[in-house]
Amino acid sequence: MSDVSKLRExxxxxxxxxVEPILKKLPExxxxxxxxxxxxxxxxxxxxxLAERDWNYLERLGFPGSYPFTRGPxxxxxxxxxxxxxxxxxxxxxxxxxxRYRYLLSIGQTGLSMAFDLPTQLGLDPDHKLAWxxxxxxxxxxxxxxxxxxxxxDIPMGKISTSMTINATAIExxxxxxxxxxxxxxxxxxxxxxxxxxxxxxxxARNNYIYxxxxxxxxxxxxxxxxxxxxxxxxxxxxxxxxxxxxxxTPAMEIAFTLADAIEYVKWVLERGKIPVDxxxxxxxxFFAARTxxxxxxxxxxxxxxxxxxxxxxxxxVKNPRSMMLRFHTQTAGVLLTAxxxxxxxxxxxxxxxxxxxxxxxxxxxxxxxxxxxxxTEESVKLxxxxxxVLLYESGVADTVDPLAGSYYIEWLTDExxxxxxxxxxxxxxxxxxxxxxELGYPQREIARSAYEWQVKVEKGEVPVxxxxxxxxxxVPSIKVLKVDPEVRQRVIERLRKFRAERDQTKLESRxxxxxxxxxxxxxxxxxPILEAVKAKATLGEISGVLRExxxxxxxxxxx
Amino acid sequence: xxxxxxxxxxxKIQSKKLRAIVAKLGLDGHDRGAKVVARALRDAGIEVxxxxxxxxxxxxxxxxxxEDADVIGVSILSGSHIELVSDLLKLMKEKNLSIPVxxxxxxxxxxxxxxxxxxxxxxxxxxxxxxxIVEIYKKAAEECGRK
Numbered sequence: 001m002s003d004v005s006k007l008r009e010x011x012x013x014x015x016x017x018x019v020e021p022i023l024k025k026l027p028e029x030x031x032x033x034x035x036x037x038x039x040x041x042x043x044x045x046x047x048x049x050l051a052e053r054d055w056n057y058l059e060r061l062g063f064p065g066s067y068p069f070t071r072g073p074x075x076x077x078x079x080x081x082x083x084x085x086x087x088x089x090x091x092x093x094x095x096x097x098x099x100r101y102r103y104l105l106s107i108g109q110t111g112l113s114m115a116f117d118l119p120t121q122l123g124l125d126p127d128h129k130l131a132w133x134x135x136x137x138x139x140x141x142x143x144x145x146x147x148x149x150x151x152x153x154d155i156p157m158g159k160i161s162t163s164m165t166i167n168a169t170a171i172e173x174x175x176x177x178x179x180x181x182x183x184x185x186x187x188x189x190x191x192x193x194x195x196x197x198x199x200x201x202x203x204x205a206r207n208n209y210i211y212x213x214x215x216x217x218x219x220x221x222x223x224x225x226x227x228x229x230x231x232x233x234x235x236x237x238x239x240x241x242x243x244x245x246x247x248x249x250t251p252a253m254e255i256a257f258t259l260a261d262a263i264e265y266v267k268w269v270l271e272r273g274k275i276p277v278d279x280x281x282x283x284x285x286x287f288f289a290a291r292t293x294x295x296x297x298x299x300x301x302x303x304x305x306x307x308x309x310x311x312x313x314x315x316x317x318v319k320n321p322r323s324m325m326l327r328f329h330t331q332t333a334g335v336l337l338t339a340x341x342x343x344x345x346x347x348x349x350x351x352x353x354x355x356x357x358x359x360x361x362x363x364x365x366x367x368x369x370x371x372x373x374x375x376x377t378e379e380s381v382k383l384x385x386x387x388x389x390v391l392l393y394e395s396g397v398a399d400t401v402d403p404l405a406g407s408y409y410i411e412w413l414t415d416e417x418x419x420x421x422x423x424x425x426x427x428x429x430x431x432x433x434x435x436x437x438x439e440l441g442y443p444q445r446e447i448a449r450s451a452y453e454w455q456v457k458v459e460k461g462e463v464p465v466x467x468x469x470x471x472x473x474x475x476v477p478s479i480k481v482l483k484v485d486p487e488v489r490q491r492v493i494e495r496l497r498k499f500r501a502e503r504d505q506t507k508l509e510s511r512x513x514x515x516x517x518x519x520x521x522x523x524x525x526x527x528x529p530i531l532e533a534v535k536a537k538a539t540l541g542e543i544s545g546v547l548r549e550x551x552x553x554x555x556x557x558x559x560x
Numbered sequence: 561x562x563x564x565x566x567x568x569x570x571x572k573i574q575s576k577k578l579r580a581i582v583a584k585l586g587l588d589g590h591d592r593g594a595k596v597v598a599r600a601l602r603d604a605g606i607e608v609x610x611x612x613x614x615x616x617x618x619x620x621x622x623x624x625x626x627e628d629a630d631v632i633g634v635s636i637l638s639g640s641h642i643e644l645v646s647d648l649l650k651l652m653k654e655k656n657l658s659i660p661v662x663x664x665x666x667x668x669x670x671x672x673x674x675x676x677x678x679x680x681x682x683x684x685x686x687x688x689x690x691x692x693i694v695e696i697y698k699k700a701a702e703e704c705g706r707k
Contacts, residue, residue: 118587118589118638124587129616130587132643133644134586137638137639208589335592338687339685339686339687372685373666373667374639374668448599455600459691481668481669484639556612560598
């Protein structure tokens with residue numbers, strides 16, 4: 001008799017002789033225990049559950065730093081290099097943001113993550129009619145290279161890595177960063193960091209798009225190609241599932257739609273760039289959310305890594321292991337923060353951060369406890385950094401690689417999530433790829449449906465939320481919240497007007513015309529003419545304005 | 561001509577379902593909340609005109625007039641609620657549009673009071689049950705003399 005059949009026999013015995021009598025006296029809390037994905041969780045996991053799936057260590061896990069990378073992208077993981085503590089930050093004026101960055105670095109942050117305001121993300125200068133309301137609100141206002149210079153005052157651009165959440169205007173903003181670095185003697189080839197540059201997810205979930213999908217894809221692809229040739233240490237895209245999760249996606253949907261987007265980007269770069277896949281694939285990076293449902297989240301990260309390795313190896317035939325490695329940033333799930341009893345959020349984010357670390361993240365943002373009410377204060381963001389430091393220095397979870405591997409439950413769940421995610425990718429493939437799927441509204445509809453189902457479950461009490469539908473209190477939270485100074489707007493606008501007045505108009509116009517010509521023609525790479533325009537002091541709104549004229553604007557079909 | 565207008569008007573009265581505008585006011589793209597609310601209102605028998613993202617105050621007022629709406633719901637998570645809603649209310653006054661406005665999103669407690677003082681009917685933050693949201697939309701429309 002094999003070990004497994006012997007185990008199964010013993011298991012049956014245990015259930016009959018031990019469990020059944022107990023259940024009569026003490027029934028379980030629920031008839032069914034489900035994960036957020038809706039996977040039914042068994043009472044106990046043993047090697048028998050893995051045997052059901054023909055689970056095999058070498059094939060499913062292997063070793064960290066080698067195919068299929070389930071256990072992590074690097075052989076020594078956090079023993080060698082801890083994850084980067086990288087809080088997404090930026091608000092108000094460039095001066096406010098510079099102050100906040102230097103504060104974050106002074107309390108132990110190890111990388112920067114720039115938040116831009118909505119006008120910057122949508123290619124509008126702050127004196128534009130619709131922009132006015134939003135200047136400096138959810139991020140820093142970045143209409144010109146002058147603002148970038150102020151944001152990085154006294155910050156060593158050649159040493160620190162910077163991540164930028166910027167998509168539809170990614171090239172404009174990255175060009176400003178490059179221009180400022182060069183003015184300080186740091187060559188672009190030495191810069192380290194990441195630009196989000198993931199326009200597809202904007203159409204699905206985040207809604208900060210400008211142009212229609214096709215020219216937008218050309219724009220994103222051109223950035224990836226340019227970086228592959230000129231900025232070898234820069235991650236030219238951060239393919240994001242975070243926003244899907246925030247919009248309502250289940251864990252399997254989150255990784256499936258992200259990987260399906262990634263497939264689309266690889267196809268575009270191959271076709272447009274005529275460069276070998278191993279030249280750019282190592283610089284594709286990812287971004288996921290960490291929710292509170294600990295084990296399922298860990299399983300999600302591990303499944304995503306294994307799936308990407310398989311996609312790159314089997315679909316694209318890559319040879320370089322670095323091209324198969326899924327490296328990712330994590331942010332704790334903003335949607336799980338509650339406005340009620342806000343301090344409880346600290347406990348939630350600690351568990352979420354733990355999930356990210358046990359899942360093998362490369363960098364981490366922990367949300368602050370006050371963010372269901374406003375932008376975080378210095379005090380609350382300090383605690384977010386401390387959460388990460390306690391995990392790194394005190395908990396011991398970073399001392400061995402992928403410590404949960406081999407847990408019958410974790411491995412079973414990793415397989416389960418993977419299987420569900422493949423089904424969704426198959427669906428996207430059947431529709432003809434992600435761009436077509438987006439045009440048909442498939443991911444948008446799936447995510448909206450899932451969001452609504454979640455809300456209904458919360459209301460029925462099926463999803464307990466402490467402080468909201470369980471242990472709720474009649475209270476108005478009295479916490480200090482951060483307010484953006486409304487005067488910021490005027491300061492930014494005045495500085496912009498002065499900047500515009502002091503330029504060489506002829507040079508500016510010729511650069512903008514050159515940009516227009518490249519945009520009109522499908523051949524050339526759009527990066528260089530944008531960089532040249534930035535260097536000739538074109539504003540973000542002016543550059544984006546040229547592209548709007550050539551490419552048009554996108555109005556999304558509204559699905560709810 | 562006049563007759564057809566009368567027919568049109570009486571048809572409207574007979575079939576009058578509560579009509580709500582739901583919009584993302586300003587440039588903020590976080591539309592999960594707005595979409596869930598739109599769907600909950602629709603499931604509760606309210607006719608929803610969902611305007612989607614990137615709506616200016618002018619767009620919302622124009623749609624409300626055109627659609628003969630009974631209530632306006634706007635969602636803002638970018639922190640620009642005071643300025644945006646103040647302009648929305650000003651414009652409504654100019655256009656003689658007196659229907660209730662409900663605001664949802666990430667709104668700090670002090671600003672909730674300020675918005676109400678400005679004339680917002682109700683401010684609904686994260687975690688508000690859908691049942692209560694539906695009730696508030698219905699009550700808002702009724703109190704303003706429309707059903």
